[in-house]
Amino acid sequence: MPRPALIIGSVAIDRVATPFAQSDNILGGAASYAAIASSYFTKTRMVGVVGADFPAAFRARYRKHGIDLAGLQTDPDPAGKTFYWSGKYREHFAGRDTLEIQLNVFEKFSPILPPAYRDTPFVMLGNIQPSLQNHVLDQLVKSPKPFVLADTFDLWINLARPELDRLLKRIDLFVINEEESLLLTGERNPVLAGRLIRKMGPPIVVIKKGGHGSLLFHPDGYFAISAYPVTKFVDPTGAGDSYAGAMIGYLASVNRTDFAALKKAVAYATAVSSLTVESFSVNRLSSAGRRRIDARYKELVKITRF
Amino acid sequence: MPRPALIIGSVAIDRVATPFAQSDNILGGAASYAAIASSYFTKTRMVGVVGADFPAAFRARYRKHGIDLAGLQTDPDPAGKTFYWSGKYREHFAGRDTLEIQLNVFEKFSPILPPAYRDTPFVMLGNIQPSLQNHVLDQLVKSPKPFVLADTFDLWINLARPELDRLLKRIDLFVINEEESLLLTGERNPVLAGRLIRKMGPPIVVIKKGGHGSLLFHPDGYFAISAYPVTKFVDPTGAGDSYAGAMIGYLASVNRTDFAALKKAVAYATAVSSLTVESFSVNRLSSAGRRRIDARYKELVKITRF
Secondary structure, three states: OOOEEEOOOOEEEEEEEOOOEEEEEEEOOOOHHHHHHHOOOOOOEEEEEEEOOOOOHHHHHHHHHOEEEEEEEEOOOOOOOEEEEEEEHHHHOOOOOOOEOOOOOHHOEEEEOOHHHHHOOOOEEEEOOHHHHHHHHHOOOOOOOOOOEEOOOOOHHHHOHHHHHHHOOOOOHHHHHHHHEEEEEEOOHHHHHHHHHHHOOEEEEEEOOHOOOEEEEEOOEEEEEEEOOOOOOOEEEEEHHHHHHHHHHHHHHHOOOOHHHHHHHHHHHHHHHHHHHOOOOHHHHHHHHHHHHOOOOOOOOHHHHO | OOOOOOEEEEEEEEEEOOOEEEEEEEEEHHHHHHHHHHHOOOEEEEEEEEEOOOOOHHHHHHHOOEEEEEEEOOOOOOOOOOOOEEEEEEEEHHHHEEEEOOOOOOOOOOOOOOHHHOOOOOOOOOEOOHHHHHHHHHHOOOOOOOEEEEEOOHHHHHHHHHHHHHOOOOOOEEEHHHHHHHHHHOOOOHHHHHHHHOOOOEEEEEEEEEOOOOOEEEOEEEEEEOOOOOOOOOOOOOOOHHHHHHHHHHHHHHHOHHHHHHHHHHHHHHHHHHHHHHOOOOOHHHHHHHHHHHHHHHHHHHOOOO
16 A cells, blocks of 8 residues: 655755756756655655745646645745755766855745644655754654655765764664765775664665665665666766655555565666656656656666576 | 686786785786686686796695696796786775786796697686787687687786787677776776677677676676675785686586576676685685685675565
8 A cells, every 4th residue: 555755855946067068947956856756656745945936837847746745835035036056067977066056945944844744654854954854853743653764965974963863863764875975984885884874873774876886784684786777877966866765755655664675665766866867957857757767677677687 | 518617817926915904925816816716617727827936835726726737837947936916005995006016937928728728618818918818819729619708907908909909809708897998998887888898899798896796798688786795805906807717617617608697607706706805815715615605696696686
């Protein structure tokens, strides 16, 4: 019996430059990528904030995916503008630099869950300040305890470590990339880093290695998946968000969190994020359709089995 | 019906320093690692050259593995010394520097196959000058055509490209690491690099990504395997040689080169090389035993299946 999933995170208008192309005024933000990814698997609720300038076309994009927008706050300030981020990827996509940030309405964002969202059984805390992630947890029903996935990034590991440490003790699944796992643990071997992160709190940990696949650490065992062989790489923005969104959406759709379900969630996340990187913004992710996701999932089974 | 395998390559006495430890006067060379790895799967013949100083204990090590040493030439010069290599790995194993090379008897080495070796059906051309690799091919029987695996490294890609290009058109399987695949093709995406290398000649290509697993390109399809989760990483020297040796040994043991057999060969190679890196020299590789290799192979099946 499928359950709904709840996504909390940033909603942004992005300008992205890669070594090959650039795109401006495009839909971005962790919640956008994650909610669309999750929507392929289950009924998805979204909490975020936008300004009065937020384009109707972007809202229509969410609606196309059937995303429940009761939690998408529009800031009451009629001159309020949506969070704006401009970034540029370095040559060979070796890191990226933020060129401009306008926090705008996101600056004083405090996620408030509509009462009907508080008992959502599968929750993803997208990459926002750990204090806000903790604040969301405080609003969830205590019983039955929801299954909570959290994401983060290097800034919070460096600047908000105590709040992040507190968060790690309260969540079920932590999804992090390889560089962040090194920053968090000081351990370069991702197999050892994953074990160390589990000791910090979350019983389940996923370490993403981009084009090298990902690793799953679960109380019942270890699992490693190769990357989907992407050959038309356009823009990595949102790959991690859609990865996490696909995981929470899949888990909610099967209403399971055992090892076998987590492996499948990681495989679906691999398939979904491989689509995200094939375009700017959510374009490819949104147009792909469930059938193409399932085809990539099957392809992953095929290319990894021996 | 198992067939024998033939390994051609360097035999060396090494001094290796890692960021954590060092070891001197240890058995090294591509042929040593590859032949021991291959010996776990099938009867293995070895062609190389040593000096009069080559320790009896090292020869005994080959014999312990039942390696046929009829092709291991001892240089007639009574003062001839074995090839000596001293290298140091940089911090975090980010590359290595050669501190000293004494080519010694290896300088004028020209591999001569004993007549009984010339119809060996599975041949590995370890990392030596491409001109010598071509010279070995000239000595093999033309019919039935043997299955030939070749390895190389960055020096030959930079310095002996025409001979390497000629070699690539004559072999069946080329095994290369990710950095070398970039150097050879100019393509950073290993999925595209693998396809480009196949166009240079070898119908089957393997790109090794170290701790990130490896990719197989075969006329019948693409296959990707995650790395074995090594947690006691000591010294990567010989990992690639034992990987290739395990591949040729396994393929000879099943006398098959179809896609299914190649996938299994890659998985065995992954298991074997994960043992090699757990010690200096061939120590762990040699002491592991077939049972431990099979256990790691089974573990690889388990941690990659979903």
